[in-house]
Amino acid sequence: MHQPLTEGIYYILLALYEPRHGYGIMQIVEEWSAGRVKLGAGTTYGALKNLQDKKYIETLAGEERKKEYVITQLGKEVVEMEVARLKELYDNGQKLIEAKGTK
């Protein structure tokens, strides 16, 4: 079992189901979360480096300034495990709220 992903890392992995460059990732994540998750450039850079070291993502050929990244097979497996974990958290929360909640 892997460790839970932070929401930044989770969203970066989702963004890379399509090849994107760094700024493209930051923009789509902000859009998907309706402005709630605004990734810092330093945070994004560090996350991309770590995710490459773990082989969850890889770079496509291209010059440094416009380097594009894409998720790997291993990265997709990690995302699927995370979604299953989130579903468990969500289902249990929902069940309890319905049974004992204020509604």
Place this chain on the structure above:
Amino acid sequence: MRVFKLILDDVKEEQWLNDMASQGLHFQKFRFPFYTFEKGKPGEYVYRTEMLENLGFGQETKNYLAFIESTGIEVVQKRFSWAYFRQHQSKGAFELYSDAASKLAYTNRIYAIYAMIFGLNIASALMNGVISYADASADANSFLAGLSTGVSVVILYPMLKSFFRRRNLKKEIELFEL
């Protein structure tokens, strides 16, 4: 416009640059001990400063700065490992680090630098102090002892601030990140 200013505290320097920007004075460059500003619209830019990794040398630093620029952030100045960035206010809130884990990694870097400068100056103060105590004619050592003591005292405050910033971030991570 040139302004004479000595600041050793990274947080205070960043705050000061943003205060100046809100008055329409936009930071252009720093050349010890002068900061150069250009007049413009009040609050047009948000400034951020950063201690770069690898002492600001090498390919890794170049890659990082290229990445930063590719996101629409302007590198105003890079002086050794110290970098000044700014972004136009129309692009919204501007932070280099957006989560507790990366903020902590950065604060560790800052703290390590302060602690190193503090340690070296304490060592120098003691060593030169002992020499000038043993030999009353060792004026240079006496001067260095005083200087190192001064630097140690001045650096103590930002060092402690970054220490407590680290501690608070660690607590936040324990609560929310895992």
